[in-house]
Amino acid sequence: VINLLIAFTVVAVITVLAIHVGLLATVVAFAVSFTLTATPWTFDSTAWYFQQSAFVLVVLTGITAFAAYAARSTGLDTQR
């Protein structure tokens, strides 16, 4: 039951995103979720797979920074 409830909640988040926010947001949500799940995370810099973990962290941080930049846009430069 718990698994089904979590699956339902996760999918509800995706559905709300797709309906109210947009395709791009849904794409990024999928990408971030898949990446977070697939990555063998470590903050131990001596670990032999630290490079992979750090790289993904940098990429996700970059996407988040761009999202913040886009969200803070005033829209004055391209407003028609």
Add this chain to the structure above:
Amino acid sequence: MALLAGALFSARRNVRQDVATRKGALRLGTVAVFAQLITWALNDPHVGNPLRKSIASSNRSWNRSSPEGRAVRHASGRGTGHAPHWPNSLLGWTRLLRGENRRRTCGPRHAVRPWSGALITLLIFARGPLNHLAGAHYPVVSFGNTRYFEGLHYVIGFLFSLLVFQTVFNAMWCILTIVGLMRLFKKLWIVGIAATVAFTFLAARALFIDAPGLL
């Protein structure tokens, strides 16, 4: 080859009818081709790479003359006498492709929202502790994608594949289904519930597999 031929035919037709967004299509095509090359160069095995079909799907999805495009147009009510039901969902993406990512309409509501992906992952990871609290004391096995251990080259190829194709494919099908449901149900909240139920049963198994391919 049939998909490629179909995409070429559709692209030529759209250009001749002057309904194509050439700048966006060029940008999308350039990104798609280079992303695929990078993935092929960095990831093994090359044969059977899902990008082969995903790139065709991406191109077709952007093409209004393709079967999917026609289905979306029909589902949206265009050309059928019904009021159009295009969700706002598609607007942010197309505006970003046109380089208008700084527009207000593409910012707070339509820009990328990585926190949603993080929330989804948190919910999935909460499954283990919640099951434990409920009395189900079995180990939750989760190794992630073990191919990450092949090295950084695999991670880069995987991210290009993921960001450009696999997630777009999944999200496109979500939007297509929602637009179709809008033709069946007039109330948006009913569409939301119906889509959630449908996606849950389609995706429930894949949600807990540590690999891309939700739907």
